[in-house]
Amino acid sequence: MDSNNFNFEKVMVVDDAEIDRFLAKKVLTKHAFAREVLPLDSATNALNYLSENQENKEALPDLIFLDINMPKMNGFDFLEEYKKLPESVKKKCIIVMLSSSLLPEDRELAMNNPYVCQFLNKPLTGDKLKDVGNP
Amino acid sequence: MNVILEALLNKHFAGSDLPLPPDLLHELDVLLNDTTTMQQEIGKSNEETGTLEELYHILWETLNLLGAETSPVIGDGETMRSIVNATDLLNAECRNIVFNEQKTLRETVHLKTIQRVAKAGSWDVPATRDLSAVQNYWSAELFHLLGIDPSETKITYEQYIGLVHPDDRGFMLEEVNRAYMETGRYDTEYRIIPGGDLNNPRIVREIAEVIKDEHTGEPVSLIGVTMDITEIKLAERAIVDANTELRTLFNTMNEVFFSVNVDQDKLLQISPACTRLYGYAPEMFTKDPFLWFTVIVDEDKKKMHESNLLLSQGENSQVEYRIRHKNGQIKWLLTRMRPTLNVAGKLIRIDGISADVTERKEAELALANSELKLRTLLENSNDAIVIINEHLDYTFATESIGRIIGYATEEFVGTSMLNYIHEEDRGFIAHSLLSLNTKPEEPLPFEVRFRAKDGHWVWLEGVATNHSKEEVIKGYIVNFRDVTEEIRYRRELEDANDKLKKTNTELDRFVYSVSHDLRAPLASILGLIEFTASETDDGDIKQNLSMMEESIKKLDVFILDILDYSRNARLEVKRTPIDFSGLLIDIRNSLKFISTGNSNVEIRINIDEDGTFCSDRSRISIILNNLISNAVRYCDPAKPAPYVEVTVVARAGGALIGVKDNGIGIHKDYHQYIFNMFYRISEKSKGSGLGLYLVKETIEKLNGDIQLTSMPGVGTEFKIYLPNP
Numbered sequence: 001m002d003s004n005n006f007n008f009e010k011v012m013v014v015d016d017a018e019i020d021r022f023l024a025k026k027v028l029t030k031h032a033f034a035r036e037v038l039p040l041d042s043a044t045n046a047l048n049y050l051s052e053n054q055e056n057k058e059a060l061p062d063l064i065f066l067d068i069n070m071p072k073m074n075g076f077d078f079l080e081e082y083k084k085l086p087e088s089v090k091k092k093c094i095i096v097m098l099s100s101s102l103l104p105e106d107r108e109l110a111m112n113n114p115y116v117c118q119f120l121n122k123p124l125t126g127d128k129l130k131d132v133g134n135p
Numbered sequence: 136m137n138v139i140l141e142a143l144l145n146k147h148f149a150g151s152d153l154p155l156p157p158d159l160l161h162e163l164d165v166l167l168n169d170t171t172t173m174q175q176e177i178g179k180s181n182e183e184t185g186t187l188e189e190l191y192h193i194l195w196e197t198l199n200l201l202g203a204e205t206s207p208v209i210g211d212g213e214t215m216r217s218i219v220n221a222t223d224l225l226n227a228e229c230r231n232i233v234f235n236e237q238k239t240l241r242e243t244v245h246l247k248t249i250q251r252v253a254k255a256g257s258w259d260v261p262a263t264r265d266l267s268a269v270q271n272y273w274s275a276e277l278f279h280l281l282g283i284d285p286s287e288t289k290i291t292y293e294q295y296i297g298l299v300h301p302d303d304r305g306f307m308l309e310e311v312n313r314a315y316m317e318t319g320r321y322d323t324e325y326r327i328i329p330g331g332d333l334n335n336p337r338i339v340r341e342i343a344e345v346i347k348d349e350h351t352g353e354p355v356s357l358i359g360v361t362m363d364i365t366e367i368k369l370a371e372r373a374i375v376d377a378n379t380e381l382r383t384l385f386n387t388m389n390e391v392f393f394s395v396n397v398d399q400d401k402l403l404q405i406s407p408a409c410t411r412l413y414g415y416a417p418e419m420f421t422k423d424p425f426l427w428f429t430v431i432v433d434e435d436k437k438k439m440h441e442s443n444l445l446l447s448q449g450e451n452s453q454v455e456y457r458i459r460h461k462n463g464q465i466k467w468l469l470t471r472m473r474p475t476l477n478v479a480g481k482l483i484r485i486d487g488i489s490a491d492v493t494e495r496k497e498a499e500l501a502l503a504n505s506e507l508k509l510r511t512l513l514e515n516s517n518d519a520i521v522i523i524n525e526h527l528d529y530t531f532a533t534e535s536i537g538r539i540i541g542y543a544t545e546e547f548v549g550t551s552m553l554n555y556i557h558e559e560d561r562g563f564i565a566h567s568l569l570s571l572n573t574k575p576e577e578p579l580p581f582e583v584r585f586r587a588k589d590g591h592w593v594w595l596e597g598v599a600t601n602h603s604k605e606e607v608i609k610g611y612i613v614n615f616r617d618v619t620e621e622i623r624y625r626r627e628l629e630d631a632n633d634k635l636k637k638t639n640t641e642l643d644r645f646v647y648s649v650s651h652d653l654r655a656p657l658a659s660i661l662g663l664i665e666f667t668a669s670e671t672d673d674g675d676i677k678q679n680l681s682m683m684e685e686s687i688k689k690l691d692v693f694i695l696d697i698l699d700y701s702r703n704a705r706l707e708v709k710r711t712p713i714d715f716s717g718l719l720i721d722i723r724n725s726l727k728f729i730s731t732g733n734s735n736v737e738i739r740i741n742i743d744e745d746g747t748f749c750s751d752r753s754r755i756s757i758i759l760n761n762l763i764s765n766a767v768r769y770c771d772p773a774k775p776a777p778y779v780e781v782t783v784v785a786r787a788g789g790a791l792i793g794v795k796d797n798g799i800g801i802h803k804d805y806h807q808y809i810f811n812m813f814y815r816i817s818e819k820s821k822g823s824g825l826g827l828y829l830v831k832e833t834i835e836k837l838n839g840d841i842q843l844t845s846m847p848g849v850g851t852e853f854k855i856y857l858p859n860p
């Protein structure tokens with residue numbers, strides 16, 4: 001595996017399910033999708049991280065896999081808050097929704113959000129990663 | 136003296152009816168006195184014998200002229216005595232003349248007055264050949280009648296003719312001629328035009344006689360009287376007109392007039408209308424004085440007896456009764472009668488008038504009948520009808536309110552509606568009734584709680600309509616009935632329904648969230664299995680993982696079906712234009728992920744659409760997804776070229792969808808079951824048993840229809856029709 005051939009430097013995975021964060025890290029690493037995976041167990045923590053590192057370009061992720069169904073703050077709530085972050089953050093991050101929801105409403109709502117560039121159904125597989133980032 | 140005498144005599148002989156002028160009378164008086172004086176003197180002196188002789192002769196001459204039958208006595212020396220005698224005679228004669236003159240004067244005044252009062256003028260026309268030139272004698276009243284001033288005009292016959300109405304001149308002249316030639320008199324009427332004014336003609340009657348010379352029989356003059364009879368004529372004409380009118384009325388009116396002499400049972404008169412009314416001519420009634428009674432129908436004869444009693448007491452009577460017309464028809468008559476009693480108080484005569492009132496009577500009876508019917512209906516109905524005036528007081532109520540709210544109409548009418556309505560409903564109903572004023576044509580349905588007499592609340596349901604403009608109603612007509620039971624029942628039903636709806640919604644929500652929550656861990660497991668499989672080269676492990684994967688995918692499909700079912704049941708139909716091409720491409724792509732090794736099945740798509748068809752995209756997606764994945768899943772491995780062919784014809788009117796395959800087919804024994812929930816044909820079936828059930832449910836939701844044709848070994852074809860709403 002060529003260490004210089006990662007698709008993305010830093011990829012954040014926001015999911016309340018540990019198994020999904022674990023799987024994502026494995027798949028992303030295995031397929032050399034991300035040099036560094038940042039697993040976060042809630043939308044709140046993810047926002048905090050982004051907010052704290054808004055000036056630190058190095059620390060900000062290039063791509064965020066965002067789950068929808070999460071307790072307290074779900075994926076769409078996250079997007080509402082994300083909107084308020086500085087342009088510097090939003091410019092750097094690409095957001096991909098990753099959900100087990102097959103509801104067309106969820107897909108539609110996500111795709112209508114200006115910061116979301118893709119909608120993927122779980123589980124995350126190597127095949128699905130091929131299209132991410134270059135739609 | 137001679138001159139005076141001469142004038143006097145001339146007048147006398149002229150036969151004038153003019154009075155003597157007062158001065159002439161005076162002169163005559165003086166003459167007589169002179170003569171008397173002379174008579175005394177004559178006895179004293181004999182010296183003037185010659186003069187006496189002369190005077191004597193003059194006197195006799197005068198006497199003769201005056202018509203005295205005596206002859207003068209001449210030469211007996213008794214001249215003086217003779218003169219005296221003659222003077223006496225003359226004296227008497229002159230007094231006679233004066234007396235006559237005075238009498239004539241009185242008569243003349245008398246005549247003038249009579250003429251004026253009677254508007255009758257008299258005249259005298261001398262009979263000469265040339266009438267035009269002769270001057271006539273006209274009495275003052277004639278001048279007056281003709282509008283001419285007597286002092287200024289000398290009247291000729293020609294002038295008179297000029298004042299006769301031009302149209303009447305011819306026959307008037309003829310009458311005059313005939314009188315001269317044959318009849319000697321005439322009595323005629325013609326028009327004159329006083330003052331020559333054609334616009335105000337008067338009608339005159341003229342009676343004239345020709346006066347003939349006693350000896351020769353020749354006409355001397357024509358004397359006549361002309362009377363103004365214009366007023367009489369007009370009055371006469373008015374009477375004639377009125378009479379004619381009355382007669383016409385009597386003959387042509389539909390009512391029958393009659394007069395009866397009761398004493399002799401004799402019909403004095405009956406108007407011809409009886410022919411129409413009874414079918415019998417007046418003569419028939421005259422011939423048979425009891426005919427009028429005979430034709431009265433038996434049941435009503437009593438009424439006539441009662442009326443007779445009234446009449447015999449001198450009171451007017453009015454009877455309504457039926458008669459049998461000659462043609463057999465029954466007619467209603469209204470007869471009004473007036474009695475005449477004699478001095479002894481005995482009824483001697485009846486005058487009456489009978490009118491045909493059949494139509495009115497029949498209408499009245501029909502009305503009474505329908506009124507009775509309506510009343511009976513109302514009183515026995517479960518509905519009540521009341522009228523409420525603008526102050527919301529009851530002005531009318533059918534007795535049926537007793538059954539509904541327990542009140543008698545007497546205690547109810549006059550009270551205010553607001554006394555009875557539940558306070559929570561009061562505002563609404565009062566406001567609604569008033570709102571009817573602005574849109575009177577709209578009936579107002581209502582449901583209110585109403586306090587019945589026993590204190591219970593009764594639910595009333597009804598309709599109010601505004602009739603305030605109608606004089607008889609002047610308010611709102613409200614009809615209502617007791618719906619307490621219905622309302623209670625409905626409330627219960629509504630409650631139950633609400634509960635059911637709630638349960639259903641909760642169930643749907645439960646199904647949805649359970650399915651969804653079940654799916655998430657499955658996806659995680661699938662991801663891990665796939666990742667694990669990619670991490671190992673161990674064939675056994677790989678096979679185990681593959682079986683796990685298949686099992687989980689089956690479970691996933693099952694959950695997805697349940698999710699689809701829940702969505703179909705839960706969500707409203709959302710219609711948008713359907714792009715079948717795009718939809719089918721999506722479906723084909725998603726099939727890639729769920730197909731289990733049957734990727735060699737060719738999916739043929741034939742679409743004919745114009746973009747006008749509208750329906751629910753996600754539901755169509757469910758239908759096609761299930762049908763196509765079934766076709767792929769149950770393809771016939773024995774066939775070299777398995778395929779599924781999707782044909783769509785979509786227009787504004789609807790869409791026809793065919794899904795046809797050459798798969799294993801379904802035996803006709805199972806056709807009736809395949810749409811049932813959880814039905815699976817065999818243990819080999821790979822699906823959840825929900826797929827076709829879901830298809831059917833979804834199509835029903837879209838008001839569509841699905842048909843199946845299938846034969847084992849040949850293939851299966853579903854034909855779907857979906858309407859465009």
